[in-house]
Amino acid sequence: xxxxxxxxxxxxxxxxxxxxxxxxxALPGExxxxxxxxxxxxxxxRSDRTIQRYSREAADWLLARDIKLFVIACNTATAYxxxxxQRELSVPVIGVIEPGVQALLSRSRxxxxxxxxxxxxxxxxxxxRRIRERDADIQVFSKxxxxxxxxxEEGWIDKKITRLVVQEYLSELAREDVDTVVLGCxxxxxxxxxxxxxxxxxxxxxxxxxxxxxxxxxxxxxxxAADGEAGAVRIYLTDLTRQMSDLESFLSGLSIxxxxxxxxxxx
Amino acid sequence: xxxxxxxxxxxxxxxxxxxxxxxxxALPGExxxxxxxxxxxxxxxRSDRTIQRYSREAADWLLARDIKLFVIACNTATAYxxxxxQRELSVPVIGVIEPGVQALLSRSRxxxxxxxxxxxxxxxxxxxRRIRERDADIQVFSKxxxxxxxxxEEGWIDKKITRLVVQEYLSELAREDVDTVVLGCxxxxxxxxxxxxxxxxxxxxxxxxxxxxxxxxxxxxxxxAADGEAGAVRIYLTDLTRQMSDLESFLSGLSIxxxxxxxxxxx
Numbered sequence: 036x037x038x039x040x041x042x043x044x045x046x047x048x049x050x051x052x053x054x055x056x057x058x059x060x061a062l063p064g065e066x067x068x069x070x071x072x073x074x075x076x077x078x079x080x081r082s083d084r085t086i087q088r089y090s091r092e093a094a095d096w097l098l099a100r101d102i103k104l105f106v107i108a109c110n111t112a113t114a115y116x117x118x119x120x121q122r123e124l125s126v127p128v129i130g131v132i133e134p135g136v137q138a139l140l141s142r143s144r145x146x147x148x149x150x151x152x153x154x155x156x157x158x159x160x161x162x163x164r165r166i167r168e169r170d171a172d173i174q175v176f177s178k179x180x181x182x183x184x185x186x187x188e189e190g191w192i193d194k195k196i197t198r199l200v201v202q203e204y205l206s207e208l209a210r211e212d213v214d215t216v217v218l219g220c221x222x223x224x225x226x227x228x229x230x231x232x233x234x235x236x237x238x239x240x241x242x243x244x245x246x247x248x249x250x251x252x253x254x255x256x257x258x259x260a261a262d263g264e265a266g267a268v269r270i271y272l273t274d275l276t277r278q279m280s281d282l283e284s285f286l287s288g289l290s291i292x293x294x295x296x297x298x299x300x301x302x
Numbered sequence: 303x304x305x306x307x308x309x310x311x312x313x314x315x316x317x318x319x320x321x322x323x324x325x326x327x328a329l330p331g332e333x334x335x336x337x338x339x340x341x342x343x344x345x346x347x348r349s350d351r352t353i354q355r356y357s358r359e360a361a362d363w364l365l366a367r368d369i370k371l372f373v374i375a376c377n378t379a380t381a382y383x384x385x386x387x388q389r390e391l392s393v394p395v396i397g398v399i400e401p402g403v404q405a406l407l408s409r410s411r412x413x414x415x416x417x418x419x420x421x422x423x424x425x426x427x428x429x430x431r432r433i434r435e436r437d438a439d440i441q442v443f444s445k446x447x448x449x450x451x452x453x454x455e456e457g458w459i460d461k462k463i464t465r466l467v468v469q470e471y472l473s474e475l476a477r478e479d480v481d482t483v484v485l486g487c488x489x490x491x492x493x494x495x496x497x498x499x500x501x502x503x504x505x506x507x508x509x510x511x512x513x514x515x516x517x518x519x520x521x522x523x524x525x526x527a528a529d530g531e532a533g534a535v536r537i538y539l540t541d542l543t544r545q546m547s548d549l550e551s552f553l554s555g556l557s558i559x560x561x562x563x564x565x566x567x568x569x
Binding site: 074075076077080082181182185186188189191194195196199200203 | 341342343344347349448449452453455456458461462463466467470
């Protein structure tokens with residue numbers, strides 16, 4: 036039995052394209068529809084209720100396109116709307132936080148772990164809470180790294196500036212002797228190599244990779260797999276012009292069927 | 303004749319506090335009410351209509367507090383809502399763009415000028431358009447510097463990282479032989495010294511200073527001056543908790559009467 040319906044991938048902006056890239060790599064036979072709400076990014080600056088409303092609108096838009104599984108490829112949307120969507124949607128819902136937390140817990144040897152993310156994600160404390168729910172004795176050190184997203188957006192991946200910023204942010208965690216750090220922002224996989232070159236002893240959990248792995252497992256366990264031919268990748272953004280220059284770094288290596296602008300409406 | 307009513311100062315966030323600081327310095331006898339819409343910052347990510355609606359709500363809130371003059375201490379709000387507010391409000395309205403443009407035109411010797419700002423401001427092209435309206439022959443070079451705001455927000459003012467970023471952004475303008483650059487973002491005065499230490503030959507136009515000068519002149523010409531005793535400075539933010547850590551760098555040197563959270567409603 037095969038299921039040719041596409042997998043829906045939603046993010047407030049472009050960062051979720053790192054999740055999409057990992058999904059395509061893990062599941063080359065599947066079709067994907069990516070919806071990036073670039074007209075209203077960043078969600079981190081919005082109220083909880085607004086984030087929930089926007090996420091619901093995105094989910095409704097994707098459900099109307101007959102998706103078989105909904106991936107929340109956005110830390111903020113997962114933190115504030117993940118539980119709600121899991122309850123309300125008619126298809127399986129997978130967010131980016133849980134897979135990252137699970138990998139972090141299974142990989143850390145010394146039980147001292149780090150979480151890095153945007154200010155909004157770190158302020159929400161969602162990673163630390165979910166980690167402690169699983170293991171109350173683990174030591175969690177969180178660090179907001181607000182310069183990483185603009186550095187990635189500038190395409191300044193392997194610059195001296197970026198290496199200095201990595202040193203500035205991560206040395207604090209290194210001093211706390213953490214052995215594993217989760218990348219709690221979908222932009223961060225793009226500077227993973229730079230982080231590792233500065234801190235080679237760290238084990239980095241890439242939530243985009245882990246989420247792709249979780250989706251692949253779920254597709255298998257629920258019998259939702261497509262028939263294995265190459266699937267199509269379609270990208271829809273709510274504002275196409277503003278972020279055009281940023282798209283490039285995210286799309287490298289992705290083969291795309293279409294890129295369109297769409298409008299979201301309240302459901 | 304004296305007019306003890308306060309001057310209203312509006313910004314989408316905290317950057318406008320650099321304008322407030324210059325206003326207090328220029329007009330120590332005046333009282334000020336600053337309204338920062340920190341719950342909905344950054345406006346640069348919003349649609350034109352939304353920016354106009356938010357700005358109108360802020361204006362109504364300040365007018366209800368009996369202000370005698372309305373300062374738009376925000377480049378985005380000035381660009382998208384300045385003309386509308388100038389038409390509609392019952393008090394004089396002064397934005398941050400016009401004073402900066404005037405200073406730029408009067409200071410440049412070689413008629414090659416630079417504009418730096420956020421991506422939203424540079425994309426709006428508002429500075430370049432207004433400059434060319436006044437002087438069609440002037441050469442305008444615009445450069446978005448999206449890392450400056452997060453660097454200021456981190457308090458990384460005189461760090462090596464910041465000097466490298468300044469080099470990266472400004473060397474392009476320096477190569478074009480511009481002699482004068484306008485700081486088209488209210489955060490940038492906080493890294494003015496760093497910019498000047500890297501590019502000492504540049505003449506920098508600080509729109510916060512220029513706006514304060516324009517307000518002082520208008521207060522005089524319209525006979526709106528207070529009686530010269532020390533005025534009160536009141537700050538209202540639509541979200542007090544989220545940006546608390548950023549406030550510090552903006553408030554240094556400002557003596558404040560009160561700091562409160564308020565809610566804005568549609569007029």
